[in-house]
Amino acid sequence: MYNDLAVSYSYLGTRQNKKAFKTSFLNVINEFNEWKPLGQERDGSFIFSWVHTKEQESRTHIGIYEYDKNLLSPVYSFPKKVNCTQASTNSDKTLLAFVIKETDEETKESTYKPYLYKIGTHFDDAYDWKLERNRQIMVQFLYPRVSVLSENQPAKLLVLVHHEYIFQYQVKLKTDNIEDDCLSQETLVGKFLWAQWDPEQQTLYYIHNRKRNRIIAYSEGEEESNAGNDKITPTLSGLQFNDEVPHETVLNIPLNLPHLTVSTSSCLIYEDDAIPLRIHDCSLDLIVLTDPNGIVCVCHHYLYQPIQPVVDLKDEDSSPVHFAYSVTVLHQSCVLHCVIPDIPWNKAKKIRPLFKIEGDHLLIIIPDICTHLLDIGLIHEPCCHVTTKPLITETQLLYLAPIVPLEHGSVLNLANLDLISLEIPTNMLVDTFKSDTLLENKLSILHYLILHSGHMDTASELILWQSERPFTLGYPQMLKEYLIATSYAAVQRTLPTDANKLINLLPITSQKIGFEYEIQQDEYIINLSQDVLWNASMMLLSPQQRIVPYRTDIWVKLWEQLAKLSKGTQRFKPSQVVEKLMVSLVCYQPEVLSRCSTPLSPSGGASSTLNDFLSNQCNKRNQVDALPFFEIDSCTASKQEHIISVNLRELSMHLLKQSTENRMNKWQWQSQTPMHVHAVATRYITAQLDQSRQLCQLLCKAATYEPRLEMDKGFIFINNLSDERRLIFFTILEKYYLATESIAFPVPQGFSSFFTFLGYKTLGFDMFMQYVNRNVFELQVDVMKIIMADTDNSKAGIQAKLQMLTALPRSRAKRLLNQWSHPISLMLRAREHSLNILSGVAGPPLGRSQGARRNKGYRGLTAFPSNENMSPLDTFLDLLTAKASLTDIDFGLLIEATEASMEEAMMNAK
Structure with missing residues (x-):
């Protein structure tokens, strides 16, 4: 019967066009058309319907497409053309449940009818529940962890009727025919507003009205005086289904849902989209996204009118409305809000944003407006969000839906069944960085390239590009972000696995958490803000309250993540070292210090890791020295060593204190010992020095220094520079100095003297002395010798020398006086x-x-x-x-x- 359809066809022709479910065979034969996805199961298989037209007779068919086998298998055929809205199969593909939607041509009212069919039997044997509703109905089989059910184990099926109830049926066949006694019914949920099925986690989310509990999660700024009232509020709950044990409620989140008041039509309008499986009408557009690592995001999209009173809008009305969405990042205990004002109503009502988790980010595509990369990962708090131009500009015949992962970054276009890759191109981020965008956006792009996508070369190229514009506002801030991010990335690559918990205490970005910003994207203004959730762990069922305590699944991981947040662990802040240095550098006397107590000394307090690193750096410098100065400090103990010493001490104390305070939390800190603290601290200080030196090389390259072509180095190199190149060098290195000083990063040895002499040759003497008096320039012995020799013995020259000698420490001034x-x-x-x-x-x-x-x-x-x-x-x-x-x-x-x-x-x- 299905010889003309039982074909195994190739998915895609090429990976470039991403044509997911259309083949050359199906395109040539016009008999098969109106392809429609009816659902996707946990194993990745799709259910499709299509219309077969032959001899002016049209019939609707249902088939299962197994992605891994690249095979389409017809399983059911209707005697005529029908509107099948959704379907599901059990794990061993023996049962098929589907829903038919019938529309009265006169009244235009629709009726949903569910059916159950045993695959392989006669089509007329489909079981009719005798359930007809004008509200949406969907069906879904539960999938056990094992791939094949035993003969005595019944299949579990959910039947969802909007605004009424959710049933769970257990189907146990006695014969080939499905009878009433083969089904046992259990009511799971009463009246509900919205529901969604998560096939990967086998979780049912639904929204229902319930009385507000006294202890709930509040957004920052919400008054707690309302906590004890009996107000009915919408609540998002989650039912986790297990194989052998009953289902359990693992989640209860009180929601704040702004009402959509700009629509005059009835809200009982359904899109009938089966992927992802959601049962909802036009009054509420909400989706829950999860990741097995413990990431849970509740995404809510809505439109509203900011001006009161609200007026009724027609379909073609161009009155401006606010396009908005909120993302409850449950695992980070915060809520992100985005508002895009002044979008015409006739355009805003057609925009359907796509929410999709991509690694550590939530990808949000708003066609024709913008693309968001919200940083919602587990490794750090949400703060580095990227806003770029729209990834998709054509909105016609476009309805993207996230699916059970088949390929990295792919989504399904339900309009034409194309499988589309939605990875953010690196060149798009580069273009956004080079545009006139917000500073925070540029910092977030650098953060994303370095820590999340691993495009270090691209980040370096952006720093080079920005160095051509050193007077840009925020340029030192970009250098700070580069230093902090690259140092964290270097430690992350080399840290032992038994000490990886401590990496969560290291600095990861220079941006503040929870700030609000407004960014201009083409003609639209995008506002992004962040609120904190209080008592977020009260939303979850704790691991010890589970039916199977401490079962490893997404909800236990989520609980552990929230428990870690509640402990109040704090990342190390570079400002701690800056404050210490402000005091210690006042009495800093390098001439009287000894190397025996500094971490750079081979016999001092540094670890072998740091000494090995310095030895490797010396070997590299012997081969190709990419810096325009000699990496040697003339004083007994350099300022670099002093900064490294304070960094090492403060970071070690911070790690030790944080790990000690949280040692009772066994799941997090049981393996963290002082040896781990020492390993993490020394590796981070090593990374600081390494990345600071690499950034200095990068900036010298931006200042037109080419080590293979330049014959001179140090003070001679500066003397031979033209005035223009000298000014470029000084401007860029001044920003580098500001960046390193503000976050207490060490600079390469020899930099201070080189920078001081460069400033002496570039600036006027009065300005030069202002830099000296404010401790920007260091008048070391080597640079003072060359400055004293370079200054003539005229009356003005002698006064200048005396003024510089007066600014020196007494011992250093006496040494220079003896040589003058x-x-x-x-x-x-x-x-x-x-x-x-x-x-x-x-x-x-x-x-x-x-x-x-x-x-x-x-x-x-x-x-x-x-x-x-x-x-x-x-x-x-x-x-x-x-x-x-x-x-x-x-x-x-x-x-x-x-x-x-x-x-x-x-x-x-x-």
């Missing part, structure tokens, strides 16, 4: 030497070699007899000898300073 061969240096050192002797703070005695070198060529006191004009010197030297022994007085220095002072006085007199 100028009369001013002699006079300053002589005055300090005399002051120390007269005040009783004489320094250590000069060695013989030094004293001999000082007094060589001078006659000491005999050089200035008392009868000459220099007699005051004799009196002054007598005063000094009365205060200190001769070995403590540097006569050579005093005499040289006196001669220099006299020469300067004579020059000024002339």
